[in-house]
Each structure stands twice: as C-alpha cells, then as structure tokens.
Amino acid sequence: MTTNQRTFLVHLAWALTVDSQDRRINDAALVLDGDRIVAIGPTDEILARHPPGPEDAVVESRNRGLTPGFVDTHVHLSETLSRAVFPDNLATRAWVFHWAKPFYAHVDAEDERTSVLLGTAEMLRCGTTCFLDMGAQNDPGVTVIAAAEVGIRGITGRHAADNKPAEIPPGWSPEMVDHHFFPNADVALEVLEQCVRDWNGYADGRIRCWVNIEGKEPCTLELHVGARALAERLGVGTTYHIASNIEESQIAERRHGVWPVTRIADHDGLGKNLVLAHAVAVNDHDVSLIAQHGTSVAFCPSTSLKLAKGATAIGKYPEMLEAGVSVGVGTDGVSAAGNLNLMRQMYLVAGLFKDARLNADLVGARKALRMATIGGAKALGWDDEIGSLEPGKKADFVLF
Ligand SMILES: [Zn+2]
Missing domain, CATH: 2.30.40.10 (Urease, subunit C, domain 1)
Known part of the structure; x- marks a missing residue:
C-alpha cells in the first residue's frame, strides 16, 4: 500500500x-x-x-x-486465560496430561476469542508483531478474526491430535477425549486442509493458516508425516511439539529404538516447511538431520526453566545455530511460560548458554535479537517481508 x-x-x-x-x-x-x-x-x-x-x-x-518487530515462533493463544492457574512445580508430562488438556477441553469459542484478544494485546505491548500459534481448540476462524482485529500479524491453525493414551488419565471425561482427539490421521488432515482453504491469507495476507498439529505422543507417526506432506501440497507450513523433554525421547527410544526427531526423519517427515517446537531432548544425529533438511526450531526458554526441560543441561541450541538451523524464540503458552513477553525470552537466550558453558562469547545479546527477529521470520517462511529493517519490507518495528 x-x-x-x-x-x-x-x-x-x-x-x-x-x-x-x-x-x-x-x-x-x-x-x-x-x-x-x-x-x-x-x-x-x-x-x-x-x-x-x-x-x-x-x-x-x-x-x-x-x-524490527519481534517474531514469536511458538505460542498457544488458547491458553491465555489459564495464567497463574497451574501449579509451579510440574514437569512436562504432568503439566500436559493433568492440567493443560483438561483446561483446553473446556475452552469454548467465546473463551477463545477473549484469550486471543488478551494474548495478542500483551504480545504487541512487548514488541511482538508476528506469531506462530499452535492453533485453535475450536473454529480457527475465531482466532483469525480476533488477531486480525487487534492488528498483529501471525499464523494459526486448528490444534489437532489423533492418538488417545492407552489408559485414559484420571479426571478425563469421554466428552473431553472426543473433543481433543480426531478418530484418525485422515480425518484430522481433512479438517486441517479445510482450515487452510478457509482462512490462509486473511486480512490482506496478514493472517496465515497452517497445518498445525500437537505432535509427540498425542499424535500418530502418520499424522506427523502427513501434516508436513499436506502443508507442502497446500504451499504452507506446519509446526508441532517434538522432543519436548527427556522423558518423551526416552519413551520413543524404548518403543521405537530411536529418538523422536530421527524417527520422523526416517519416515521422510522433516523438511523446510516445518517448525519443531522445543526440540530440547535431541542428540547430535538429530541436530545434523534438522540442519540437513532445512527444518527450523522454536526455542522457548521460559517454558524450559518453568517445566524443567533442560535447555542448558541437555539442549543443543548453540550447536543448531552453528549448523545453520533457523532457531527462533517462542514464549509458548502463558501457563507454560508465565508470560507472552519475547523481551524476557531474549534476556534468557542472551545469558543461559554463556553461563552453562562458561563461555562469554556464546549466544549473546545481538544473537538473541537476531533469533527473535530474522531467525523467527526465516522459520516462518516470512523473511521476504519481515524480520529486519530493510527497504521494501513491511513496517513492522519496535520503537523504544
Ligand atoms: Zn507449546
């Protein structure tokens, strides 16, 4: 314009x-x-x-x-109303299965609209001008329209899973299970394709819709691999959680003989149009596969600290950066992270690895800023328009 x-x-x-x-x-x-x-x-x-x-x-x-405006590469806008509700002493699996899922099962469309308005307002106030949301619990149109009204740029979708736990956890109702899990990968992919067709490119292209799934244990291998293939066919991206803590990777090794990222790669599941959220419990082989396939990673430092994921104890984010992987910064949902403030994430990124590895030259402030701007824009496939201050790009910027 x-x-x-x-x-x-x-x-x-x-x-x-x-x-x-x-x-x-x-x-x-x-x-x-x-x-x-x-x-x-x-x-x-x-x-x-x-x-x-x-x-x-x-x-x-x-x-x-x-x-430049900050790019939040991993957020759950459906989660905003749960701020400060969950206990502070939960590790990932207890947090997901006993708190997050029951919460998400009870978020209706009106809650979701309020949640998106509140969440995106907090993000804009903290300098975030673009986000990758894991997707709506209900109709993604609600998220799309609310985010468009606020004026932010972003990507959303329909949060999808298709693999119920073998034993339904205590406290889960049958309605909750039906709400949360599609019967199989084919049905999930059909719904996700329709979401992309309905909503991708809304508000003159400011809001995009991807083939997003939850990832890890609540999703079958078929859904992980199918989501990326469908996204490629539709010319969009996909994102999911993977290797989000060490327990998940150890379970994958026991069940399948390999760690989660390698398992996905073995089935042709990695590619340029994929953003892996967390990817904290990875080994050197996983890192080389991620780099080789041009796959991106969303690092969420606040969540790692709060849920004891081990970003500095086992994470390989400096190695990923060294290998040329586009590593963006994410807040994650407000209950997992405690806030939707990307400035606070950058502060952590710019110090965690220096301290953990006793190396003052490792991932400093300028690198953290690059990760939260151009790194995120590259991960989202949007670096032709945002992520840096250059003639011809969109005027997404932060004035301090
Ligand atoms: Zn997440």
Whole structure:
C-alpha cells in the first residue's frame, strides 16, 4: 500500500537493522510509505537522498531506539486465560496430561476469542508483531478474526491430535477425549486442509493458516508425516511439539529404538516447511538431520526453566545455530511460560548458554535479537517481508 504522505522518523538515537550486515546506525532515520519501509540509514544521508515534501510527516525521534518487530515462533493463544492457574512445580508430562488438556477441553469459542484478544494485546505491548500459534481448540476462524482485529500479524491453525493414551488419565471425561482427539490421521488432515482453504491469507495476507498439529505422543507417526506432506501440497507450513523433554525421547527410544526427531526423519517427515517446537531432548544425529533438511526450531526458554526441560543441561541450541538451523524464540503458552513477553525470552537466550558453558562469547545479546527477529521470520517462511529493517519490507518495528 502506498500513500501520498510518507512518514519520516529522524534523529533516532540508534537503530538495529538486523539485516545481513547487522548494522547499528546512530542518529538514524526511517522512511515509511504506508505499511512499507522506503529507506533506513544515517539521518543526514537519508534526508539528502529522500528530501521530505510538504505533505510528508517528519517526526523527531531523539532518545528513541529502533529494532524490527519481534517474531514469536511458538505460542498457544488458547491458553491465555489459564495464567497463574497451574501449579509451579510440574514437569512436562504432568503439566500436559493433568492440567493443560483438561483446561483446553473446556475452552469454548467465546473463551477463545477473549484469550486471543488478551494474548495478542500483551504480545504487541512487548514488541511482538508476528506469531506462530499452535492453533485453535475450536473454529480457527475465531482466532483469525480476533488477531486480525487487534492488528498483529501471525499464523494459526486448528490444534489437532489423533492418538488417545492407552489408559485414559484420571479426571478425563469421554466428552473431553472426543473433543481433543480426531478418530484418525485422515480425518484430522481433512479438517486441517479445510482450515487452510478457509482462512490462509486473511486480512490482506496478514493472517496465515497452517497445518498445525500437537505432535509427540498425542499424535500418530502418520499424522506427523502427513501434516508436513499436506502443508507442502497446500504451499504452507506446519509446526508441532517434538522432543519436548527427556522423558518423551526416552519413551520413543524404548518403543521405537530411536529418538523422536530421527524417527520422523526416517519416515521422510522433516523438511523446510516445518517448525519443531522445543526440540530440547535431541542428540547430535538429530541436530545434523534438522540442519540437513532445512527444518527450523522454536526455542522457548521460559517454558524450559518453568517445566524443567533442560535447555542448558541437555539442549543443543548453540550447536543448531552453528549448523545453520533457523532457531527462533517462542514464549509458548502463558501457563507454560508465565508470560507472552519475547523481551524476557531474549534476556534468557542472551545469558543461559554463556553461563552453562562458561563461555562469554556464546549466544549473546545481538544473537538473541537476531533469533527473535530474522531467525523467527526465516522459520516462518516470512523473511521476504519481515524480520529486519530493510527497504521494501513491511513496517513492522519496535520503537523504544
Ligand atoms: Zn507449546
């Protein structure tokens, strides 16, 4: 969208472009036309190259800093109303089976709309301008329309699972099981395909819809592999939880002889259009498979700390970055993480690995910012439009 009036932010104290040169520009200027960036650079240079006309708006921005908008690569917008409800001392499986699933089973469409409005408002307030949501518990249209109204950019879908536990956990009702699990992978994929056809590209492309599934034990191998293949056919992406804690990977090894990521790869399940959420319990072979297939990873540090997943004890995120994997940063749902604030996640990313490995040079602040901006945009396949401050890209930015 172009307009007759351009907006100039001039004399910004600093701007971090997060482009390929990873520039810090002091006394910077940003020129916008509608929702696109026209130019960014030192104020003197920009004003000489693009002299403002009488119709343009020039905004003095001294004492302000500028970064690209943050990209949250893993969130559950259906979870927002459960803030501070679950106990603080749960590990992943107890958290999922005894608290999250019963909660999700009781979220109706009206709850979900409120939850999305509240969650996306918190995200925007903390500088997040784009998200990858794991998907709605009900009609994804509710999430799509609510997020579009708020003005944020993002990707959602329909949260799907197809593999009931062999023994139904205490407290689960038959209605809850029916609500949560599709009868098989084929039925789930049919519903997910329709969601993409109905909602992908809503609000002039600002909201996208993917073939998202829950992943790990609540999903069959067929659904994991089928979701990515369907996404490829539809020209979209998919995301799911995998290797989210050591117990899950050990169970997979006992049952199938290999760790979860290797099992997916053995069945042609990895690819460029896949974002693996958590991927904390991985081995070196898994890391090389993820890199080799161009698959991306969403690292959620707050959740790792809260649910004792072991990001620093067993995680291989520095190795993934070294191997060229696009590793984005996610908040996860508000109950798992305690907040939807990507600034807090970046703070953790920029210190956890330095401390754990006694290496002050490992994954520092600038790297954390790249992961939360261009890294996330690449993971979401949206780096042609967002993730860095460059001419031609969308004007998604944070003004400090
Ligand atoms: Zn999650």
